[in-house]
């Protein structure tokens with residue numbers, strides 16, 4: 001019982017729930033000292049309200065200590081209460097900001113200042129006012145809210161959103177719709193955007209990979225750039241418009257369980273950078289690939305300390321007028337704590353933290369897939385794929401190779417797509433069969449998502465390959481992870497669904513997400529059977545419960561460009577890590593159990 005009184009903040013679902021649990025125990029006498037209990041567990045608490053709504057649920061309250069770059073955020077519950085766990089704020093002077101679309105702190109006291117002490121919980125009540133100015137409201141919208149607001153047919157919106165790389169991959173759509181470009185002007189803008197490498201660039205850190213294509217017949221990832229340009233010119237401030245002539249629609253604020261996350265945002269020290277992927281080791285350290293520069297890095301969340309190590313790069317020298325692309329993409333920590341890193345070029349590399357040395361392996365390809373297959377406890381291999389010769393027509397000669405992580409030994413390549421037709425989407429060009437993200441089944445056999453064919457591709461131990469189509473056509477399966485029941489969970493980027501394939505039977509099931517264009521990118525199961533999903537353009541992390549189909553949405557305190565999602569299995573409460581690609585931040589989302 002005493003243990004129950006002293007349990008940490010994350011052991012109760014919320015302050016209300018904690019008090020309820022306390023009631024049921026001999027701790028109930030402590031209720032008389034509610035304030036003292038709150039002081040034990042929370043360092044800063046208060047309410048959020050507005051004249052229009054009264055108590056406000058789903059307002060993200062963001063605390064930043066003076067002189068510190070880390071942000072900590074919690075969300076107000078249905079009684080308008082918010083509370084920061086004691087061990088998530090150090091003593092000091094804080095600025096308090098909020099995120100709630102359509103609302104702001106009155107100018108006179110934004111941000112609010114508060115002093116957090118060790119001995120006593122600080123109290124700060126926040127009264128918000130509505131944002132009435134359209135340009136100010138526009139600055140609060142997520143890309144998804146812009147897409148929801150845009151006039152136009154689903155086909156026009158598909159043009160914008162349902163691409164392998166869309167206009168919200170390096171910056172928010174706000175930048176696009178605040179511009180004054182005509183359709184012609186947009187065509188030149190798209191021509192320029194096309195020369196930037198997509199995964200290794202953000203709006204702040206640009207890497208140029210190609211010289212501009214001619215404007216005539218310009219394409220954007222299989223779509224006619226002119227169609228996109230024509231549509232965009234109906235959405236922005238072209239023709240001297242002072243504001244947008246369509247209403248700005250906003251998404252609901254978080255509610256219910258969506259208000260229970262404690263979020264910490266750690267900007268990496270090397271700014272600007274691009275952070276596409278990360279992984280967590282057995283001690284809870286977060287390893288990331290710096291996709292903007294040739295580094296890998298590690299954050300120890302207990303101390304907040306960062307370390308970076310230079311990574312090799314085996315890419316050939318750049319062509320004239322372009323840059324040699326720097327950057328490490330996917331990161332995978334193996335069960336021995338070695339850090340596999342997707343570095344530039346065709347070699348496979350692994351960093352050994354103990355000696356701070358790199359081990360380098362050849363891969364017999366001319367181009368290497370920049371993702372890595374996960375390697376779990378008991379697994380002996382990491383898979384890689386690559387092209388063995390230049391693609392021709394519809395042919396994409398991709399082979400999968402299995403590397404033994406102990407001996408480094410490499411298997412024969414498996415020809416993944418030789419002779420397999422690609423189902424063509426009549427609205428898009430240049431479709432090919434290729435592997436996007438790799439995984440292995442419980443027997444160590446290869447599988448990958450195959451977005452253009454909208455299928456999961458599997459190879460058996462004898463190297464026989466089969467493709468299992470998603471029930472929804474053109475769903476664009478993207479990235480995911482296998483659970484402990486031999487099921488692979490994956491996102492369907494263009495179908496706004498989560499897919500799961502039972503690897504014993506090849507049966508695929510789908511779960512819908514809302515709203516249209518929430519564009520899920522990565523699906524990650526946790527030990528409790530929930531699926532954590534990053535969604536492109538919504539600034540939200542999603543949690544699907546496949547038992548009920550229910551989806552909880554957690555709004556992040558910052559603009560968040562969603563990529564990999566990793567669950568920290570060493571933590572004693574649900575802890576999810578996200579890289580914020582364009583802002584070069586690592587985001588931790590903790591949920592009380």
Ligand code: HEC
Pocket residue numbers: 165166167168169170171175176179189190192193196197198199201202203204205206220228232
């Ligand atoms: C690979 C990353 C990337 C992608 C994808 C991208 N952009 Fe950009 N965008 C940038 C960068 C970097 C800048 C700032 C430098 C510049 O303006 O060239 C920028 C700036 C802009 C600007 C402001 C500058 C101006 O000329 O008005 C607009 C508008 C814009 N982008 C539109 C788009 C559109 C439309 C798309 C999709 C077709 C798109 N972007 C996709 C990286 C990207």
